[in-house]
Amino acid sequence: MKFKSFLAKPFASYVYKQVKRSMQTAVNDQDAIFRELLKVGAATQFGKDHHFGEISGPEEFRQAVPVRDYELLKPYIELVKEGKHNVLWKGKPIYFAKTSGTTSGVKYIPISKESIPNHINSARNALLCYMAESGNAAFANGNMIFLSGSPELERIAGIPTGRLSGIVNHHVPSYLRKNQLPSYETNCIEDWETKLDKIVDETINRNMTLISGIPPWVQMYFDRLMERSGKKVGELFPDFSILVHGGVNFEPYKAKLFESIGRPLAAIETFPASEGFFAFQDSQHAEGLLLNTNSGIWFEFIPVGEVFSENPTRLGLRDVKIGENYAMIITSNAGLWSYNLGDTIRFVSTDPYRIVVSGRIKHFISAFGEHVIGEEVEYSLMKAATETGVHITEFTVAPVISQDRGKSYHEWLIEFENLPEDMNAFSIKVNENLRKKNIYYDDLIRGNILLPLKITSVRKNGFIDYMKSIGKLGGQNKVPRLSNDRKLAEALGPWLEN
Structure with missing residues (x-):
């Protein structure tokens, strides 16, 4: 057994046990997160504007803080961009995740010191749960790739700003840096097709064991590899054993992706966004993604039919039902308060809380x-x-x-x-x-x-x-x-x- 996989196995077992424990304490963890968010938020401008000091529980919070999307949160974001402190969360964000909105143009989503572990550790936990469940640790010894945006960051009011995938790239643990492809220089290329050709150049002769990205762009990568090599991806990379995907429903792409690979392998689904990492596939044998109930995010759920109502029903975790479609609302330690993500989810289990992403409110x-x-x-x-x-x-x-x-x-x-x-x-x-x-x-x-x-x-x-x-x-x-x-x-x- 190689050194990295040897060290990874006990750590995977430790994290897997932690994840299992959090399944049993999900509702209590959500209650504790709500109290902590309210306590910290009371000292912010948003908290003062919404009288957090007078709120003692979720129902009072719902009366005081209506559901809002980015457009309604934007005046506070603009204050942060002007250099103001303690606006949505204590101090200033350590990053802005820059993302394109369908109605708001470019969106600047704050990431705080307290919220960055949610983005980093959730992706890590997805892999470690797979490792602990399957016993496959060998992938840790090979090369891994995430098809992502550029890690180059600009600064707005002194705050590093860029695509979430580029921000996360700066937090890859040092012990994985030597395994990570493509190179930093290639990752910085903005033109996708030029970048893709360089990625193929850098990976086609390497021992790729894990490939990660949004399915349509992973498929483009596979197509280029097969054009260049004349081989199926699974033959080209005989130790390739894990495909990590997220961002869109996998099913429409699954058949072609696996045909391109040419053999079965494990697929791990994740549910990340600029606003937070909400869920991940913790098991190869259970339906759905495990909701991240102990990672700085307090969740609410609105029945889809009430999303555009003036006073929609807002449910906490303990009140959700299996099989119903909900709009997911988050309050987080990045300073997002009753924030409507625009995603709809459906619970497939409440013991533990597992979900599937069912669509977009605007789609x-x-x-x-x-x-x-x-x-x-x-x-x-x-x-x-x-x-x-x-x-x-x-x-x-x-x-x-x-x-x-x-x-x-x-x-x-x-x-x-x-x-x-x-x-x-x-x-x-x-x-x-x-x-x-x-x-x-x-x-x-x-x-x-x-x-x-x-x-x-x-x-x-x-x-x-x-x-x-x-x-x-x-x-x-x-x-x-x-x-x-x-x-x-x-x-x-x-x-x-x-």
């Missing part, structure tokens, strides 16, 4: 009251694809609205790896799957308000070329699965099949 179609969400379209498409042997590269869905009754429909813009033998039959399968999944959509079809969905083929690499055209190729960028308008569908026009 839905409800042009006719159907409120179709990401989880439903992904299930409907992938079920049809699995049954017919079709592989999907990428897709998005948008409404086509007609003034004539019974002429409107959902348009599915799909890039196929291999086309269905009978496109009409495939469309019918997808449509029937969605009808079974969403009763409102089914009612609209039955009532002749909507036509069955229609599929438009996107040419090979069409989504990649579109993302390149808007400067969002690679890194942490993702194609929205659903839109309630036709902006994305129309922008894809140049890349549709004739």
Whole structure:
């Protein structure tokens, strides 16, 4: 056994036991985190504005602090950017995570001294839980790669600012630095395709044991490796044993990724964001991701149907139910208070608390009251694809609205790896799957308000070329699965099949 894996095993066992213990104390840990956040927050400008000193419990907090998104938090962020102290959290943030918002333009998410361990340790714990459960420690001896943004940081009011993945890159433990690829210089390249070629140069002849990133960009990396070597990725890297992924639902990409690898291996799912690292897959044998209930974040959950209500129901961890879709609201030791992430989750277990990410609040179609969400379209498409042997590269869905009754429909813009033998039959399968999944959509079809969905083929690499055209190729960028308008569908026009 090599030195690193030898040392890692007892540490993995120790962390795994800690994680197991935290499963049993989740509700109590959440209560303690709430009290600590309130205590520290009382001395901040936000806390004074919202009378934290008069709050004694969660219900009073909910009355005093309404749910807000980035746009409503922005005035406080601007004060921090002007150099003010003790605005949202004590002192000043140690970083700003810079991220693109759909409605707010560029967002600057504060990361504090107290919150940075959440980002670092959660990723570590995911790997150590796998190591302890599986006994596989050998990957610690090989090379590891995370397909990430540039680690170069600018400064705003003296605060280092950049992409979260670039910030985290500065906190990779020294004992893993020699194992980490690509090089710092390559990671700093902004153009994704230039960077990808350099990554291939640096890794193609190395002993890669762990590969991590957002699935569509991992697939691009695999494609380049296979083009260059003429081999499947699993053959090229015989010791490659772990694929770590997050950011988007894995299912639409899973078949093609594993076909590119050419053999089975472990996959570990994570749920990180600039605002925090919320959950990770702690077991290869249990459904869902373990919610990070003891890591500086206090969680609330709003039933999806109430998200846009003036006074939505806000549930704590002890009150959630299995199978319901919730919007996830966080209050954190980075100074985010009742912050609406925009993500929806569903609990698959409450002992311990495990979740699946079901979609985005803003990524839905409800042009006719159907409120179709990401989880439903992904299930409907992938079920049809699995049954017919079709592989999907990428897709998005948008409404086509007609003034004539019974002429409107959902348009599915799909890039196929291999086309269905009978496109009409495939469309019918997808449509029937969605009808079974969403009763409102089914009612609209039955009532002749909507036509069955229609599929438009996107040419090979069409989504990649579109993302390149808007400067969002690679890194942490993702194609929205659903839109309630036709902006994305129309922008894809140049890349549709004739």
